[in-house]
Amino acid sequence: xxxxxxxxxAEALLLASLITPTAxxxxxxxxxxxxxxSVTLFAFDxxxxxxxxxxxxxxxxxxxxxxxxxxxxxxxTAATPGTIVLMPAGVPHAVEAPGPxxxxxIMLLDRRDAPPA
Numbered sequence: 203x204x205x206x207x208x209x210x211x212a213e214a215l216l217l218a219s220l221i222t223p224t225a226x227x228x229x230x231x232x233x234x235x236x237x238x239x240s241v242t243l244f245a246f247d248x249x250x251x252x253x254x255x256x257x258x259x260x261x262x263x264x265x266x267x268x269x270x271x272x273x274x275x276x277x278x279t280a281a282t283p284g285t286i287v288l289m290p291a292g293v294p295h296a297v298e299a300p301g302p303x304x305x306x307x308i309m310l311l312d313r314r315d316a317p318p319a
Contacts, residue, residue: 208231208232208233208234208235209233209234217243217266217304217306218266218267218304220233220243221243221244221245221304222245223245223246223247223302223304224245224247225247226247226249226250227247227250228244228245228246228247228250228251228252229244229245230242230243230244230245231243237311238310238311239259239308239309239310239311240307240308240309241306241307241308241309242306242307242309243304243305243306243307244304244305244306244307245302245303245304246268246270246297246299246302246303246304246305247299247302248299248300248301248302249299249300250299251296251297251298251299252296252297253296254273254294254295254296255294255295255296256291256292256293256294256295257289257291257292257295257309258291258292258311259291259309259310259311260288260289260290260291260309260310260311260312261288261289261291261295261307261308261309261310262286262287262288262289262307262308262309262310263281263286263287263289263297263305263306263307264285264286264305264306264307264308265281265282265283265284265285265286265287265303265304265305266283266303266304266305266306267283267302267303267304268283268299268301268302268303268304269281269282269283269299269300269301269303270297270298270299270303270305271297271298271299271300272287272289272295272296272297272298273295273296273297273298274287274289274290274293274294274295275293275294275295276294281305291311291312
């Protein structure tokens with residue numbers, strides 16, 4: 203079983219120092235994970251992205267650096283540093299980074315909608 207928190211406790215950490223961008227690729231690092239969701243840091247190189255998919259989790263995207271185009275239910279949404287975008291559970295979505303970008307992804311499972319254990 204993985205550790206629920208992947209970063210040191212009671213320490214102020216610079217998000218940029220927690221991930222190393224990959225040339226022509228995508229880097230990701232899980233910062234915390236629990237039954238109800240996770241927090242993941244992403245770094246995209248120019249022209250990279252995540253292909254369309256769905257998730258049982260509501261996802262909050264916080265753009266840290268660069269710009270992203272989030273396509274949610276077929277509609278594109280431009281997101282820039284300091285913005286937050288909700289990608290609802292069960293709705294197809296994709297992420298595109300026209301230039302280098304970083305985002306924090308917070309995934310939240312509504313336990314009221316989860317199947318019984």
